Amino acid sequence: MTKIINKWYLSLVIAPIITTYLTNFFTLPKLFSDWKLAIIFSLTIFAISLLIELKLLSESHNSPNENDKRIIKRLFKKLDVKSFQQEICMNDSWNGYKQDSIHSIIKYQHAVRLIKNKTVDKKVQQMIDVFNYKLDLFTDFTAKNVYGDNSGFLIPFKNSEDRNSVKKDAEKMNILAKNAFEELESLVEYLKFKKYI
Structure with a gap:
């Protein structure tokens, strides 16, 4: 679990939420102005990043010592x-x-x-x-x-x-x-x- 927490892509979930709430007063693209779309987008990227990390980890585990x-x-x-x-x-x-x-x-x-x-x-x-x-x-x-x-x-x-x-x-x-x-x-x-x- 600590390996997952230390990864950079956790910011993909947190950054859009913070950006959406802090910039409600500015006009932004549709993706960042609607917080639901921002969360869906960031969770999609997060899931893809986790799948890539899992694939890399399983490949390194399968290689012989x-x-x-x-x-x-x-x-x-x-x-x-x-x-x-x-x-x-x-x-x-x-x-x-x-x-x-x-x-x-x-x-x-x-x-x-x-x-x-x-x-x-x-x-x-x-x-x-x-x-x-x-x-x-x-x-x-x-x-x-x-x-x-x-x-x-x-x-x-x-x-x-x-x-x-x-x-x-x-x-x-x-x-x-x-x-x-x-x-x-x-x-x-x-x-x-x-x-x-």
């Missing part, structure tokens, strides 16, 4: 989206995951929890939080069901006595990876729509 853009780029660089898509989501967990891909996810998860990487835009932050939750489900489950070998891969416990259980766990890892990737896709789509990336 530069700091948020830097945060998102930094987080996506940590995540390595291409590697996440190709090596985790499009790969069957039964074949194993590259350790580097999992490490980039863990680096991302650590970075995203830092307070300096929180965005001002609440909708973006909420979508990032949902993606992080799904990613946490994936990494927590995967950490319990794979082991590292010398070839640089994290593979399921295929040599276990209960091979059917390991296959079910591998299928669940695939589902959890897919769920996390779906959240990432919706996040990226929203960020592109809002011109963050």
